[in-house]
Amino acid sequence: MDWLNIRREFPALERWTYLNTATYGQVPRRAVEAMARHSQQRDELASTNFLDWYTDADRMRASIARLIHAEPTDIAFVPNAAAALSIVLAGLAPAPGDNIVTLDDEFPNYLYQGSARKVPWAQFYDSVDDRTRLVAFSEVNYATGFRPPLTDIVKFLGARGVPLFLDGSQSVGALTFDVRKTPVDVLVAHGYKWLMSPTGAGFMYVSPAFRKKLPPNIIGWRSHHDWRNVDRLHSGTPEFKDAAEKYEGGGLPFHLLYAMEASVNWMLEIGPEAIERRVMDVANSARSMLSGLGAQVNDASSQIVIAGFPTAKSFDASSTARALREQKVVVAARHGRLRVSPHFYNDDEDLERLESALKKLL
Helix, strand or coil, X not given: CCHHHHHCCCHHHHCCXXXXXXXXXXXXXXXXXXXXXXXXXXXXXXXXXXXXXXXXXXXXXXXXXXXXXXXXXXXXXXXXXXXXXHHHHHHHCCCCCCEEEEXXXXXXXXXXXXXXXXXXXXXXXXXCCCCEEEEEEECCCCCCCCCCCHHHHHHHHHHHCCCEEEECCCCECCECCCCCCXXXXXXXXXXXXXXXXXXXXXXXXXXXXXXXXXXXXXXXXXXXXXXXXXXXXXXXXXXXXXXXXXXXXXXXXXXXXXXXXXXXXXXXXXXXXXXXXXXXXXHHHHHHHHHHCCXXXXXXXXXXXXXXXXXXXXXXXXXXXXXXXXXXEECEEECCEEEEEXXXXXXXXXXXXXXXXXXXXX
């Protein structure tokens, strides 16, 4: 794989050592060009072909479905993971006394829910009870890099009839995922991280079985199954499709979706397995380098590298990240530790520049 040529798709990397995809992914030129083409077409045709955009959206669903080994009808577009979680919780309508189980170091989306039961991983299995309506967490934790054992969890929850909402925002696009092998009920990803898309482009996979239990709660002109008949839109109670599209309700952010399609199709062309190998190789090289500088790092199960420096005098992760950014080396600080999150566009030279800058600061 010609990773050097691939790297040229990202203009910012000519000036920055960017190792912070867990915050924002770099958007490739082809995605920007896809948005520009859509704008140009709108001007040329005065948006008279707007129904064709929805045909294109079905093609986009197919690309995303290929990425996670699903069917196009399983995919709905959402602006972000928080919106997807709200759709699911509103559809489930937990009663007083019901609970949602999440992990106590999860992303705030899950911690902020009023019925959330926040538990440490060691207590996870014991915390699921007969009042648990949903289990929700990330495939890769944003602050620790922890990857829960999904195969065991899916079996455990399936035996108890508890649905699993999995946030793949910190994994899908970097790590492979197969909904046939890991049959979650909902998988969501907002695209501005590892899918290298603009903010506002994301998707929600909803399994066919769970769609039968989850009613739509965003109701709009596209809710009725015959919504494409725009000359005579249905005026009564909508009859929904048996497809995840029924959770969208209204119009779609097409500029953003064309960009996401360009990125996803490119990743499919490169190969998700090749991307995962590349990402993990760079991440593990970062772990080795940081360990050599005296850092305590997380295990090698994910592509997000967490580093603390307990022996460094007066080490402060936030001030260190700011000092690195002044040298155009970008990492993040999370909960008192540095977070290094390389994607397939990173290479050994990026790590060498990070190492050199860190040595001076430490």
